[in-house]
Amino acid sequence: RKEVEQDPGPFNVPEGATVAFNCTYSNSASQSFFWYRQDCRKEPKLLMSVYSSGNEDGRFTAQLNRASQYISLLIRDSKLSDSATYLCVVRVSGSARQLTFGSGTQLTVLP
Amino acid sequence: EADIYQTPRYLVIGTGKKITLECSQTMGHDKMYWYQQDPGMELHLIHYSYGVNSTEKGDLSSESTVSRIRTEHFPLTLESARPSHTSQYLCASSEIGAANEQFFGPGTRLTVL
Numbered sequence: 001r002k003e004v005e006q007d008p009g010p011f012n013v014p015e016g017a018t019v020a021f022n023c024t025y026s027n028s029a030s031q032s033f034f035w036y037r038q039d040c041r042k043e044p045k046l047l048m049s050v051y052s053s054g055n056e057d058g059r060f061t062a063q064l065n066r067a068s069q070y071i072s073l074l075i076r077d078s079k080l081s082d083s084a085t086y087l088c089v090v091r092v093s094g095s096a097r098q099l100t101f102g103s104g105t106q107l108t109v110l111p
Numbered sequence: 112e113a114d115i116y117q118t119p120r121y122l123v124i125g126t127g128k129k130i131t132l133e134c135s136q137t138m139g140h141d142k143m144y145w146y147q148q149d150p151g152m153e154l155h156l157i158h159y160s161y162g163v164n165s166t167e168k169g170d171l172s173s174e175s176t177v178s179r180i181r182t183e184h185f186p187l188t189l190e191s192a193r194p195s196h197t198s199q200y201l202c203a204s205s206e207i208g209a210a211n212e213q214f215f216g217p218g219t220r221l222t223v224l
Binding site for chain 2: 043101
């Protein structure tokens with residue numbers, strides 16, 4: 001079983017749609033959680049950190065459920081420029097290797 | 112934009128050649144990392160460093176080696192390239208601290224013929 005699992009998609013949605021991505025992690029010692037965005041053939045970039053209380057950044061909302069070991073990302077009013085692969089990333093407490101990346105969920109926003 | 116650079120961006124080379132992938136950052140970050148990523152697949156950590164003269168192997172076994180003689184520089188070397196080494200190699204850096212963002216370089220796309 002992978003340490004971080006995501007629905008690979010692809011998600012093809014029309015502009016203006018709301019789309020939600022889910023991610024589960026297997027290690028209960030996981031401490032920090034992030035969503036990264038990776039454009040095609042580009043490097044990953046931090047989209048947002050995920051806090052226990054949930055957090056919002058404009059059209060993006062991230063939530064964490066520690067009991068279910070589940071993280072979500074909600075994108076409202078999706079734009080063409082949101083098309084990318086979204087990576088769920090987890091850091092395990094005390095882990096020397098730092099971050100574990102999911103394989104990503106591919107999103108394409110259609111005009 | 113992150114100040115982390117990788118060269119070359121693309122490399123096509125024959126089997127058996129020795130190659131060095133360069134990575135430099137000007138942010139003064141102590142931690143640096145090398146990841147390997149095949150198309151459509153997740154990133155796998157192959158090496159990391161906590162600072163000068165510190166290097167550790169990551170999750171994915173790799174025949175490559177790294178060195179950290181200067182804070183800003185973290186080169187990766189393959190003594191004898193093989194077709195199985197064909198992949199994208201991404202360098203990253205971060206500050207000390209649990210929740211600090213990792214900044215990625217643009218990557219080196221390596222093809223070994």
